[in-house]
Structures are given as C-alpha cells and as structure tokens.
Amino acid sequence: MAPTKQQILDSLAKVPAPDGTPLTQADALSDVVVSDGKVFFSIAVDAAAVKAWEPVRERAEKAVRAVPGVTSALVALTAERKAGAAAARPATAAPAAPRPGHGGGGGAQAGVPGVGSIIAVASGKGGVGKSTTAVNLALGLASLGLKVGILDADIYGPSLPKLLAIKEKPQTLGGTRLKPISRYGLTVMSIGFLIDEETPMIWRGPMVISALTQMLREVEWGELDVMVVDMPPGTGDAQLTMAQQVPLKGAVIVSTPQDLALIDARRGIAMFRRVNVPVLGIVENMSYFLCPKCGERSEIFGHGGARAEAERLGVPFLGEVPLHATIREKSDAGLPVVATEPDGPHAAIYRDIAARVRDQLTDHPARAAPKIVIEG
Secondary structure, eight states: OOOOHHHHHHHHTTSBOTTSOBGGGTTOBOOOEEETTEEEEEEEEEGGGHHHHHHHHHHHHHHHHTSTTOOEEEEEEEEEOOTTOOOOOOOOOOOOOOOTTSOOOOTTSOOOTTEEEEEEEEOSSSSSOHHHHHHHHHHHHHHTTOOEEEEEOOSSSOOHHHHTTOOSOOEEETTTEEEOEEETTEEEEEGGGTSOTTOOOOOOHHHHHHHHHHHHHSBOOOSEEEEEEEOOSSSSHHHHHHHHHSOOOEEEEEEOSSHHHHHHHHHHHHHHHHTTOOEEEEEETTOOEEOTTTOOEEOBTBSSHHHHHHHHHTOOEEEEOOBOHHHHHHHHTTOOHHHHOTTSHHHHHHHHHHHHHHHHHTTSOOOOOOOOOOOO
C-alpha cells in the first residue's frame, strides 16, 4: 500500500531539528509531495546553519525511507542568505582529469558512469518545440547506430511522458537507484514518471538542483554513447547545474525564425559560452509551414532567421524543421516521427540534424569545468 502524506509527516515529527524542535514544527519544511511511493520535499535554512542541518536532512531521509510503502525519497537541504549577509566564497578545487574518450573534464565532478557524451538541447524561451526536437534528435542519433539515452531536465514542465507515451513508473533497484524506462530504443528518465501529471512542482532552485543531480547520479543509465538532455527554457539553475555537475560536450539551441525568439536564443548561446560549453549549432524549428493538402509552403514566422544568426555568431547551422501537422499529431500521440515514420521526409530532416550533431561531437576537445563565483 502506498504511503500517505500524513504518514510521512508523522515520521518527520520524530526527527529533531538542531535545537530539539520536531522537524515538522521548525518552520523549515517545504510542502511534502507523495506520489506512488515516491516522496519529495526540501528543508530550507539559513546558509550559516547548513552544517548543523545536514545531519537532520540525513535523518529525515532515513526516517522517510523506513515508512512502509516508500520506494524512494528525495530530500534537499536548501540554503538561503539573509538580507545583508555576505556570501561565502567556495574553495577552489583542482580540475579532475578528463575521462578517457569521454570528451570533458567536469572540474571536481566526474561524468556520468558509462555515458560517453552528454549534450544539452536548449532554448532561450518556451514554445519553440525544443522537447519535440530533443526527442527526434535522440532517435535520429540512435538510428545512426549510437546507444542513446534522454533525460528530461525540465522539472517544472516535463514533456517526455507525453512525447513518448510513457505511463509506467520506473522500478527501484536496491531501494536507492532507479531503473530508467526504455522506449523506441532510447533509455529515458523524467521527473514526470515519478509524479502525477497535474501535480505542480512548487520547488525552489536548490530543490531543482537536487532533483537533477539525483536523476544524473542515482539512475542506472547503463552504457550509452550519448545522453541527450532536454533542458528547461531559459538560462537558470538547471543550465548552470548541468554545466557544473557533468562535462557537457556541447549544446544544441532550438529557435523559431522570428526576431523575438532569436533574441532569447542569443542569450542561451551567450550563457553556454560563458560557462565554457561548446555550442554545437542552432536548429530553426517551425521554419516554414507545408499545407498537408496542397503542399503549398508558407513562412508564417518568417524564414532563415536562425541560419543568419548562426552565421553572425559563428556557430554551425544544423537544419530547418517545418511546421507540419504530422509532426504535431505524432508528438501529441507519443509517436515521434523518426521512430514511427522513419521513411518519411520529416524523419529524414531530423536524421540529417543528428548526423551533423554526431560529427560535432568528434570535433570539440575536452573543456575545463566552469568556476562560477558569487560575489558577496
């Protein structure tokens, strides 16, 4: 029987805060999310008290895991500075040696065991078809003979359960690690597999970072040539976490042709360059509209803006994907075109983009991990 939220709170009431107060009365506990045996919550404290609270976090996680029916628990300790307090400077760690054949250093963080290259698919704004592109890019890479996994890093709006029609929950291995879902030859993981579709993820940035870290480190990814990471839109915590936690081999930027989307795409490119992640190229999505009845082409959002921007910024242009009903219908049904219509014209476009990305992966040397310092 799946545990209830009240059972989790009852277990946490037995965990004392540093001052002896029950954790549930310490004004530090976030909302507790319980879904099919998976438990998520955070403990928010002042940055100066982190050392005293870390043992509390560990005891809380242990207490929750002991509740009958709990299969996994994600407990994050979030630290916030009080107004006017100076931020502590992190100690500088020596960069780790690159993993042989795995294309990157990653600073003090190692790559994901068994994974060759990790690439991010990102966009400066939402609504440009980034997730659809990420799924079909991953399938395109797999069609080229690579062993491919895909991670849904959009904690607030996970798309992979819908795009791949995945309704089952991941199995737990040994009570501490998750077994990813397999679909169309891809190894797949998303926070959307662990929560109900309508459950809002009302999490602060540190909780998002903790969730991403666990999906990278506590999932049995196996041996992969490439991991495609479907990033959330924008330039925030998730992007910085990926840049710091793993040696990203590069980023693919997805944009539509109009100027408004390209402004945000520029920000995305600048962000990845700032954290020393190579930009593998730009994809122009919804590049033109093809009427499914007459075949007439219309450039609804303009055309060629992403290509011109790629030339201006000195990054590769990976290709144009049309706005077509087939791509939308197949995506909504969880039947991506590369997998279900492999001989069609749209699948050919995605495979061409995948081939250009594959070639880019062999061209970029190892990178040093970025050092991001917050000034007090």
